[in-house]
Amino acid sequence: MKYVDEFQDPDLAARLLDDIRAAVTRPWALMEVCGGQTHTIIRHGIDQLLPDEVELIHGPGCPVCVTPLEVIDKALEIASRPGVIFCSFGDMLRVPGTGRDLFQVRGAGGDVRVVYSPLDALRIARENPDREVVFFGIGFETTAPPNAMTVYQARKHDIRNFSLLVSHVRVPPAIEAVMQSPDCRVQGFLAAGHVCSVMGTREYPALAERYRVPIVVTGFEPLDILEGVRRTVRQLERGEHSVVNAYPRAVRDEGNPAARAMLDDVFEVTDRAWRGIGVIADSGWRLSERYRAYDAEHRFQVGDIATREPAECRSGEVLQGLLKPHECEAFGTTCTPRTPLGATMVSSEGACAAYFLYRRLDLPARPTAAAVPGPSLEDSTVG
Template sequence: MKYIDEYHNTEAVAAFAGKIKSIGSRKWNIMEVCGGQTHAIVRHGLDQLLPDEITLLHGPGCPVCVTPVNIVDKAIEIAGRQNVIFCSFGDMMRVPGSDGDLFGVKSAGGDLRVLYSPLDAIRIAEENSGKEVVFFGIGFETTAPANAMAILWADQIGLENFSVLSAMVLIPPAMELILSSRSNKVDAFLAAGHVCTVSGYEQYEVLSQSYSLPIVVTGFEPLDIIQGIYMAVAQLEDGRAEVENQYSRSVKREGNFAALRIMQEVFTAVDRTWRGFGMIKSSGLAISDKYRRYDAEEKFGKVDDISDKDSECISGDILSGTKKPFDCHAFGNKCTPDNPLGATMVSSEGACSAYYSYRNLDLKKAGLK
């Protein structure tokens, strides 16, 4: 099928792997910051096609993984209230809070609905005027426009029983945190194509210049990713530090003007805690004063200011590229997708979960499975 098969073409992927081998002269660490790319890399074994000199690091590209415990706790508390219909994307349902998850609330009789779009929550609110309908707004720049649109729509029709619990985060501040760390190992980034489809990549040019490192905006299919890696290695070998756009079939430098405009209208940037990382300045999107009545924290109280309890979890080190899932002693025994202890095991797009699902042989070899 056109646009599917051509980006899965194994000969073309192998040809790029050969080109990377032919130009690589030293060790380079390249980090992707997209859970979809992490999943595709591990699932298709793209990292195993690369020469030993090229190491792929799996950064904070999964919004489910980085949603902090205190916001999950707030979601569980709101969802457990009598008069609330709590709406969420399915992958948040089993993310562990301090004590349980949203599935636990549902099995205890809570009214939880799994949705594909926040706009569906508007319809549910219209049909249930006697109840408060709360949408769990998680995600990166990719999902923020739809959340903004739901709030604008609610405002337009004068809906009073709808609100959003915002856990939305922005990628560039997390990339900057990694680069500014003393232990930074990243030589180049693959930026997430879907995020840049909304945001464009002007902000990435600032990062690239400030830290003198290549950034390649990259898609999700195997051929996209291997080409993105090739472009990053070519820049590193040439001593260049630029932003290049591998995903030009979707991404424009200026991004999606309409999406950015509604995000700017409805949200404001705030400091936000990332699970496994801690607080990152100006990395979150909160609902602006103008639309405060649609902020679930206004209706149900603020999120508690507690820190993560993933004490034995090293997901922060994995997300910042200093460790790999196999470096964690809990991987595959105490921590599995059915019983996740930390950020990078909670979603199928997390690095630990992807390694657990697609590196069975390695697990067997390590005596872990």
């Protein structure tokens, strides 16, 4: 299969669903730790097509959503200062901070610009030597290498008016935090293929062994998700707990050595706060001492920020897989994409945004296996 549409083939999806139904004999709860996978699942109704015994739990896989409120407020403070050009990807501009967002800062006169690469921000710094240019560097292991490369280039070319506001997080410690929660129901994981394309799979076997959970690396198309579920369920039914790469077209066990070397040079591992979850040990990166001069948080001295989360927002429970978005009282009423209470309703990878976009506004009745023959799958899963 060489083309994207082949990974949405309804006949192949029906066969995978049949395999899953034939394999499952008891209830299992699986968590995907990727916002892109969550959107695929909800868009194509995969969670509704699976047998009742298989539940998909949405984990903290949206990088925008887990960026802590304190960092958002630091971004707002820096962006409001005169002489600053604040650069960010577009999905951060409507994430609510304490009382405002970056769009409102721009409306009040702040120079906030949407860029498509951190190197765009570096170019802006070259073109504006009399201004301080800050790039908002957020995300998982996927976006960290280009941000690291940009800081590396700034230091190499002595571009001193560029800095990075860092909020990078790492997936394996988040999986460990999920498993250590007293409310954890997760029995297996679908790991994000793009993260593993950078970092490889070397950190996962220890987690699978320690918590006795299968971890299956998979992609983002409907057939990728179904194949990941199939392999996870088969392991669970056999009492196995190994790491399986079901996304070999993009992932190698060693990952991307050049990207990992850049990360090791520019960043160092640190504890990180996750919005709605709290601090997770060794779950993030910060700029290493060699590159500390390019750290916007230190350059602008914004370490002491007071934050306030809206009391009615339950996005933290959504991110931990304890609550489905439509089970929140504010969902679709006081919290919508136009009036978001939390980042999960704003981000293009947020679970709340997925449920709102694809009209999961209440608790739908799940079809039984007998009610989902092959022909109806095409209508349900392929746009």
